[in-house]
Amino acid sequence: MKINISEKLQKMTTKLLANVFATGLFVFLAGCQPKNETNLLANTLLYCSEGSPDLFNPQLVTSGTTIDAVSNQLYNRLVKINPQTGMVESDLARTVIISEDKMRYRFYLRAGVEFHTTDYFTPTRTLNSEDVAFSFARVFHSNHPYNKVGGGFYPFFDGVEFAQLVEQIIVVDDLTIEFRLTDPQASFLANMATDFAIILSAEYAEQLSEQGLEENIDHYPIGTGPYKYEHYVTDRYIRYKKHENYWASQPNFEQVIFDITPNNSNRVAKLLTKECDILGYPGASDVQYLENKNGIDIVEASSMNVSYWAFNTSEPPFDNPMVRKALSYIVDRDAIIDAVYRNHAEPASSLLPPNNWAYKKIDRNLDFSIEKAKAMLTEAGYPDGFDMDIWAMPVQRVYNPNAGKMAEILQQNLSLIGVNANIVTYDWGTFRKKLAQGEHDSVLIGWLADNSDPDNFFRPLLSCAAAFSGSNRSAWCNDEFDSKILQALSITEPEQRKAFYQEAENILFEQVPLVPIAHAVRYRVNRDNISGVELNPYGGISFENAKKHAKKTDKTTRAKEGKK
Amino acid sequence: MFNYLYRKTSLLLFISFGITAFAFSLYYLFPGDLLTNMTGITNITEENYQFLADKYKINESIITQYLAFLERLYQGDWGVSINTGDSIYQLIFNLLPATIELALYALIYSFIVAIPFGVLSASESHPWLDKGILSLSLIGFSMPIFWLALIITFIFSISLGWFPTSGRLSLVYDIPPETGFILIDILISDVPYKAEAFSDALEHLAIPTFVLAAYPTTVLIRSTRQSMKSVMQKSYIKAARAKGLSTWQVLKRHGLRNGLLPVIQTLGIHFGTLITLAMVTEVIFAWPGLGALLVDAIHQRDFTTIQGGLLVISALVFLATILFDVLYMIFDPLARIRGHGKI
Numbered sequence: 001m002k003i004n005i006s007e008k009l010q011k012m013t014t015k016l017l018a019n020v021f022a023t024g025l026f027v028f029l030a031g032c033q034p035k036n037e038t039n040l041l042a043n044t045l046l047y048c049s050e051g052s053p054d055l056f057n058p059q060l061v062t063s064g065t066t067i068d069a070v071s072n073q074l075y076n077r078l079v080k081i082n083p084q085t086g087m088v089e090s091d092l093a094r095t096v097i098i099s100e101d102k103m104r105y106r107f108y109l110r111a112g113v114e115f116h117t118t119d120y121f122t123p124t125r126t127l128n129s130e131d132v133a134f135s136f137a138r139v140f141h142s143n144h145p146y147n148k149v150g151g152g153f154y155p156f157f158d159g160v161e162f163a164q165l166v167e168q169i170i171v172v173d174d175l176t177i178e179f180r181l182t183d184p185q186a187s188f189l190a191n192m193a194t195d196f197a198i199i200l201s202a203e204y205a206e207q208l209s210e211q212g213l214e215e216n217i218d219h220y221p222i223g224t225g226p227y228k229y230e231h232y233v234t235d236r237y238i239r240y241k242k243h244e245n246y247w248a249s250q251p252n253f254e255q256v257i258f259d260i261t262p263n264n265s266n267r268v269a270k271l272l273t274k275e276c277d278i279l280g281y282p283g284a285s286d287v288q289y290l291e292n293k294n295g296i297d298i299v300e301a302s303s304m305n306v307s308y309w310a311f312n313t314s315e316p317p318f319d320n321p322m323v324r325k326a327l328s329y330i331v332d333r334d335a336i337i338d339a340v341y342r343n344h345a346e347p348a349s350s351l352l353p354p355n356n357w358a359y360k361k362i363d364r365n366l367d368f369s370i371e372k373a374k375a376m377l378t379e380a381g382y383p384d385g386f387d388m389d390i391w392a393m394p395v396q397r398v399y400n401p402n403a404g405k406m407a408e409i410l411q412q413n414l415s416l417i418g419v420n421a422n423i424v425t426y427d428w429g430t431f432r433k434k435l436a437q438g439e440h441d442s443v444l445i446g447w448l449a450d451n452s453d454p455d456n457f458f459r460p461l462l463s464c465a466a467a468f469s470g471s472n473r474s475a476w477c478n479d480e481f482d483s484k485i486l487q488a489l490s491i492t493e494p495e496q497r498k499a500f501y502q503e504a505e506n507i508l509f510e511q512v513p514l515v516p517i518a519h520a521v522r523y524r525v526n527r528d529n530i531s532g533v534e535l536n537p538y539g540g541i542s543f544e545n546a547k548k549h550a551k552k553t554d555k556t557t558r559a560k561e562g563k564k
Numbered sequence: 565m566f567n568y569l570y571r572k573t574s575l576l577l578f579i580s581f582g583i584t585a586f587a588f589s590l591y592y593l594f595p596g597d598l599l600t601n602m603t604g605i606t607n608i609t610e611e612n613y614q615f616l617a618d619k620y621k622i623n624e625s626i627i628t629q630y631l632a633f634l635e636r637l638y639q640g641d642w643g644v645s646i647n648t649g650d651s652i653y654q655l656i657f658n659l660l661p662a663t664i665e666l667a668l669y670a671l672i673y674s675f676i677v678a679i680p681f682g683v684l685s686a687s688e689s690h691p692w693l694d695k696g697i698l699s700l701s702l703i704g705f706s707m708p709i710f711w712l713a714l715i716i717t718f719i720f721s722i723s724l725g726w727f728p729t730s731g732r733l734s735l736v737y738d739i740p741p742e743t744g745f746i747l748i749d750i751l752i753s754d755v756p757y758k759a760e761a762f763s764d765a766l767e768h769l770a771i772p773t774f775v776l777a778a779y780p781t782t783v784l785i786r787s788t789r790q791s792m793k794s795v796m797q798k799s800y801i802k803a804a805r806a807k808g809l810s811t812w813q814v815l816k817r818h819g820l821r822n823g824l825l826p827v828i829q830t831l832g833i834h835f836g837t838l839i840t841l842a843m844v845t846e847v848i849f850a851w852p853g854l855g856a857l858l859v860d861a862i863h864q865r866d867f868t869t870i871q872g873g874l875l876v877i878s879a880l881v882f883l884a885t886i887l888f889d890v891l892y893m894i895f896d897p898l899a900r901i902r903g904h905g906k907i
Contacts, residue, residue, distance in 0.1 A: 255736070259735055
C-alpha cells in the first residue's frame with residue numbers, strides 16, 4: 001500500500017514538474033523569439049562608453065570622453081576634416097573663400113539648416129550668421145554675456161591662442177560671415193574643423209537669457225547635428241533621439257544610446273552579450289581576447305599620436321645635447337612596443353605620426369645600442385654616469401597605456417650605462433602642476449592631435465612660447481627650430497610646408513629635446529552587423545553614417561573597410 | 565486570534581522603537597558635523613545654520629530631538645543625500661520596488677521548484693532520488709552566491725550569449741516609471757514596443773532571479789522534505805487512506821496543507837537572509853535597487869543615505885517576518901495558543 005501511494009505521489013509530482021518546465025520553456029522561448037527587423041532594437045545604436053561627459057558643449061573641454069559623446073552627434077562645425085584624407089571639407093559652410101593675403105576667411109553658410117526641436121526649445125528660424133557669430137564671440141570676447149557661463153575657460157581655443165588670432169568676426173549678411181585674422185596662419189582652417197569649434201543656436205541662448213537659465217546652454221544642448229538630446233542620467237546613460245530635419249541626410253537610427261560602463265571587463269562582456277554594438281576605448285589586452293570571438297569586428301583606426309620621453313633641458317646634465325643624444329640610444333623601442341603596447345603600436349622615428357600628411361619616411365639611425373650610448377656619454381664627460389629621475393604619468397592614455405612599465409624598461413637599460421634612474425609619479429593633477437613648474441628631470445608623456453595640421457605637433461610641444469606657458473615639457477627654446485615652424489605656418493602650399501616641417505624634424509633629431517618612442521594604434525571594436533562608424537584620428541567618434549544590418553556584413557565589405 | 569494580533573502589535577511597537585532609536589543614534593555615531601549628518605547638506609551657511617538648528621532642535625534634549633526625528637520620518641522629510649543632494653525619501657522609495665520585485669520573483673520561483681522537489685524527495689520508495697535531490701540542494705546551499713552568479717553569467721551570458729549580463733531593462737526601451745515594478749510598468753505603459761520590452765525585461769530577470777532563488781530553493785526543499793516525511797507518517801493520513809481517498813486527494817486535503825505549514829515559518833525566518841542576498845545580487849548584476857544604492861553609499865561615505873537605507877531595509881525585514889508569522893497563524897489555529905511573542 002505504502003509503495004503504491006508513493007508511486008502515485010511520484011507520478012503526480014512528475015506531472016507538476018513537467019508543467020513547471022513547460023511554463024518555464026514558454027517564458028524562455030518568448031524571451032528568445034527572433035527579433036523582427038522593424039523593431040526598436042534594430043533602430044537603436046548602443047555605444048558602451050568609458051565615462052560620463054563633463055557637459056554637453058565641447059567648447060569648454062578637452063576630455064576625449066566628452067568629445068566622443070557630444071561633438072559629432074549633437075553639433076556641426078563650419079568645416080570638417082575628412083577622416084580618410086585628412087583634408088578640410090565643407091560642413092555647415094558650403095564654401096570658404098580665402099583672401100589673397102590669407103588674412104580674411106569668408107564662410108558662405110548653407111540655407112535651411114534646422115536646429116533641434118526639443119521639450120525645452122522650439123526654433124523659429126534656421127541657421128544664420130548670427131548663430132556662428134554667437135558661437136565664436138562667446139569664446140573670444142571676455143565681456144560677452146555667455147563668456148563666463150560655465151567657468152569662462154575654453155582650453156582648446158586658449159591653447160592655440162585663437163582669441164589673439166581672430167581680430168574681428170563680421171556678419172556680412174544672413175548667410176555670409178567673415179573672420180579677419182591678425183596674422184596669416186595656415187592652421188586656422190584646421191582649427192576651425194576641430195571637434196571644439198561647434199555652432200550653437202543664438203536664438204536658444206536668447207531664450208535662456210530671458211528665462212535666466214544661461215547655465216542650461218551647456219547642459220541641455222541645442223545643435224544642428226544628426227541626433228538631439230533626450231535624456232541623461234549621470235554615470236548611467238545618455239539617450240539621443242533622431243533629428244528628423246537633419247540637413248545632410250535622414251539619420252539611420254531612431255535613437256543612439258551611450259551606455260556608461262567605466263569597468264573595462266564589463267564593457268567587453270556587454271559587447272559579447274550584444275548589450276552594446278560598439279565598444280569604447282578597448283584596451284590592448286581586450287583586443288587580443290576579442291580577436292578569436294565570433295561576431296566581433298576589430299578594425300585598426302588611425303590615430304594621430306606620439307608618446308615621447310622629454311628631457312628638462314634647463315637642468316644639467318640635460319642642457320648638453322650630447323647627453324640627450326646618448327640617452328636616446330638606450331630606448332629599446334621593440335621591447336617597449338612588445339611589453340607596453342602588446343604590439344599595438346609602431347616605433348616612432350619622428351614627432352609626426354606616419355598618417356600625417358607632412359610625414360616623410362627618413363631612415364634615421366635609431367638603433368638601440370648600449371655601446372654607442374656609453375661612448376657618447378663618456379665623450380660628453382660623464383664616463384661614470386649620473387643620477388636622474390624619470391617621471392611616469394599615472395594615467396592610461398591612447399598614446400601610452402602604461403607609462404610606469406615603460407619607465408621600468410628605460411631604468412633597466414640606463415643602469416647598463418651607469419645612469420641610476422629613479423621612477424617618480426604623482427596623482428594626475430599634481431603631476432601636471434609640478435611638470436608645468438619644471439620640477440622634473442625627464443618625463444614620459446605623449447600627445448594626441450586635435451586636428452590634422454602638423455603644426456599641432458610642433459608649436460604646442462616645442463616652441464619657445466610653449467616653453468614659457470608650460471606645454472613644452474622639455475623647456476626647450478631653439479631659435480632656428482622656432483623660425484622653421486613659424487615659416488611653415490605663414491604659407492599655405494602643402495609641399496612647401498612639408499619641407500619646413502622636415503627641416504624642423506632634422507633639428508629635433510640633432511638636438512634631442514625629446515625622444516619619440518611610439519605611435520599607438522587605436523581600435524574600433526564593434527559587432528559585425530554594424531558598419532560606417534567613423535573614428536576620427538583627431539578625437540571624436542561619429543555615428544552619422546553608421547548602419548545596423550539585419551544580417552552580418554559579408555566578408556568582402558568587411559575586408560574593404562579594414563583596409564581604409 | 566485578537567489576543568494574538570494584540571501581542572504582535574505590541575511587539576511591532578517595541579521593535580519600531582528599537583530601529584528608529586538605532587537610526588537616530590547614527591547621527592551621533594557617524595563622524596562629521598551633527599547637522600550635516602542630519603540634513604545631508606554639506607556647506608551650511610551661517611544664516612541657514614540657525615534655521616536648521618531650530619528645525620532639527622539640536623540644542624534641545626535628546627528626547628526632543630528624537631521626537632522631532634520621528635515627526636520628520638512620518639512626514640517624509642528624510643534629508644538629502646550628502647553626495648548628490650537628492651531627496652533620500654524619493655531616492656529610496658523609487659528604488660525599493662526594484663529590490664522587492666527581485667526578491668519576490670525569486671521567492672515565487674523557489675516555491676514552484678522547491679515544493680515538488682521536496683515532496684518528491686520525501687517519498688521513501690526511491691532513496692537514490694532523495695539522496696540526489698538532497699546533495700544537489702546541499703551544493704546549492706553552500707555555494708557562495710557571488711561565485712554562482714559569476715559562473716552562471718559566464719556560461720549563459722558571455723559564452724552562449726543568451727542573456728544580458730546586467731541591468732533591469734535594455735536602455736533601448738524607455739518605459740516611464742509608474743509603480744517601479746518593471747513588468748507592471750511595461751504592461752501599463754502605452755509604448756508601441758510593449759511586447760519587445762516585456763520579453764527583454766524577462767531576459768534581464770532570468771539570471772538574477774535564478775541566482776537569488778538558489779538559497780531559498782535549497783532551504784525550502786529541505787524543510788518541505790522533512791515536514792512531508794513526518795506528516796505522511798501521521799495517523800490522520802493513514803485514516804484518510806483507509807477511507808479510500810486517492811493519493812492526490814490525500815495530499816491535497818491533508819498532506820500538503822499540514823506539510824507546508826512549517827515551510828511558511830521557515831520562509832519567515834530566512835527572509836532576512838534573502839534580502840541580504842538580494843543586495844549582493846543587485847551589486848553583481850548592476851540591478852538598480854536599494855541594495856546597490858546602499859553599497860554605493862557605503863563606498864562614498866554618504867551617511868544620510870546609509871541611515872535611510874538601513875531604516876527601510878530593517879523595517880522591511882521585520883514587517884515581512886511578522887507577516888509570515890501572521891500567515892502561519894491564519895493557516896494553523898494550533899499555533900495561536902503556542903508560545904508568546906515569538907518572531
